[in-house]
Amino acid sequence: MAGSLPSEEIELLVAGYVLGDLDAEEAEEFQRLLATDPAIAQAVAQMQDGLELSFAPSEVAPPAHLRDTILNANRASHASRVSAAPSLFSTRQFPIRLRQILELLAAGLIIALAINNYQLRQSQQASQSLVPSQNRLTYALRSTTPDLSAVATVAVDSDSLEGTLTAKNLPPLPPGKVYALWTVLKPGAPFTTDPQNAILTNVFQVDAQGNAAQALTVCDVHRSREWVAAVAVTVEDAAAPQKHQNKPILVAAL
Amino acid sequence: MQFESSNSPDSSSQQTDTELYRLLKAGQADVLGILYDRHVGLVYGTAIKILTDPQEAEDLTQDIFLMLAKRCSYDPERGSLRTFLAILTRSRSIDRLRSRTSSRESLRRWQTNQSPEGGVDSPSEYASQLEQSREVQAALAQLSSDQQQILRLAYYEGLSQSQIAEQLNLPLGTVKTRARRGLIKLRQTLTDYTR
Numbered sequence: 092m093a094g095s096l097p098s099e100e101i102e103l104l105v106a107g108y109v110l111g112d113l114d115a116e117e118a119e120e121f122q123r124l125l126a127t128d129p130a131i132a133q134a135v136a137q138m139q140d141g142l143e144l145s146f147a148p149s150e151v152a153p154p155a156h157l158r159d160t161i162l163n164a165n166r167a168s169h170a171s172r173v174s175a176a177p178s179l180f181s182t183r184q185f186p187i188r189l190r191q192i193l194e195l196l197a198a199g200l201i202i203a204l205a206i207n208n209y210q211l212r213q214s215q216q217a218s219q220s221l222v223p224s225q226n227r228l229t230y231a232l233r234s235t236t237p238d239l240s241a242v243a244t245v246a247v248d249s250d251s252l253e254g255t256l257t258a259k260n261l262p263p264l265p266p267g268k269v270y271a272l273w274t275v276l277k278p279g280a281p282f283t284t285d286p287q288n289a290i291l292t293n294v295f296q297v298d299a300q301g302n303a304a305q306a307l308t309v310c311d312v313h314r315s316r317e318w319v320a321a322v323a324v325t326v327e328d329a330a331a332p333q334k335h336q337n338k339p340i341l342v343a344a345l
Numbered sequence: 346m347q348f349e350s351s352n353s354p355d356s357s358s359q360q361t362d363t364e365l366y367r368l369l370k371a372g373q374a375d376v377l378g379i380l381y382d383r384h385v386g387l388v389y390g391t392a393i394k395i396l397t398d399p400q401e402a403e404d405l406t407q408d409i410f411l412m413l414a415k416r417c418s419y420d421p422e423r424g425s426l427r428t429f430l431a432i433l434t435r436s437r438s439i440d441r442l443r444s445r446t447s448s449r450e451s452l453r454r455w456q457t458n459q460s461p462e463g464g465v466d467s468p469s470e471y472a473s474q475l476e477q478s479r480e481v482q483a484a485l486a487q488l489s490s491d492q493q494q495i496l497r498l499a500y501y502e503g504l505s506q507s508q509i510a511e512q513l514n515l516p517l518g519t520v521k522t523r524a525r526r527g528l529i530k531l532r533q534t535l536t537d538y539t540r
Contacts, residue, residue, distance in 0.1 A: 112423075168411065298400055
């Protein structure tokens with residue numbers, strides 16, 4: 092390292108960082124070194140190179156359209172997450188103190204609603220057309236037309252908000268199209284939705300056999316089943332799936 | 346090969362991966378584009394190498410970056426983002442391979458032909474699988490067999506150090522030290538091929 096030849100301990104810390112195995116104490120020391128010695132970043136880059144030259148496959152450039160697909164999906168997902176947890180009052184419209192008071196009132200209302208929701212959930216649990224298993228909710232999506240034999244399953248952990256999506260027998264789509272997974276909310280749900288009362292939950296493609304299997308991260312609405320009216324799949328433009336222009340081809344109505 | 350750290354030339358940003366990751370988590374969705382540009386070659390390259398199907402590799406690449414944006418277990422204090430992405434991509438690729446309805450033959454073929462999990466432990470065989478250069482093979486040959494094996498298990502197969510210690514019947518501290526010393530030696534040997 093330029094100007095400050097690293098001690099063996101420093102090199103071991105750098106190697107641990109590149110391998111991703113620093114413990115908490117080492118991580119603290121490494122961050123301190125990184126902030127004070129510019130040569131550390133160079134050492135990290137060199138060790139990363141050495142590791143990848145030796146153990147990683149060659150880099151491959153993906154198709155050019157993939158970047159837009161991913162960034163558009165992320166923007167749509169980000170917008171739905173932001174709108175699902177909105178700041179209730181703009182600082183432009185309300186003085187700070189009034190805003191804080193109103194937000195406190197809103198927080199109280201949310202707590203009251205949450206208690207009410209919990210009670211409602213207890214009473215309605217038996218009638219839900221989904222299968223709770225501890226904190227796991229499973230939505231079985233079926234075709235909306237008899238000429239499509241496709242099925243899909245969405246399984247969500249309501250605590251971690253992580254889950255999986257699997258689909259079978261969906262026709263592969265032409266370039267520029269994606270399947271969009273929607274969470275459709277009940278009227279009056281305290282989340283911002285699109286005009287069709289839906290939140291874009293994920294976009295996905297199927298393989299040549301019409302199958303898909305991928306991990307999901309869902310928005311907070313899935314912590315409470317009270318507001319979910321349906322989970323559905325549509326075909327949308329890959330460049331702007333959030334426009335929600337088409338009707339569901341698969342749906343699980345609750 | 347693209348690289349992650351602050352010292353790498355990047356037309357979009359000079360910020361480190363750690364800084365960008367924190368911005369992403371703070372809600373700056375557009376930051377994902379910079380991280381994508383830096384690392385997509387590694388992610389897609391790993392996915393296509395294992396899955397062999399371009400569409401599946403695209404799908405997985407999308408999953409990996411959206412997961413990075415939304416929720417993942419990466420801790421930027423403790424390790425580099427590139428290593429995290431490489432291990433995650435490889436792990437998810439293998440999961441996908443296993444879940445294919447017609448995957449059994451593919452998995453068998455891949456394990457036989459491409460993966461060291463199929464029992465290929467010889468450094469030369471392993472090196473040829475990764476299409477490594479002679480220089481890299483020579484650098485690896487300077488590591489002890491333990492160091493090679495531990496680095497492979499940690500980085501290529503994504504095993505935790507506890508799992509490696511159990512598999513090799515070695516103390517945890519020994520595994521950690523051998524992995525790190527092996528990497529230090531690789532860096533020293535491959536100086537001409539790194540930044």
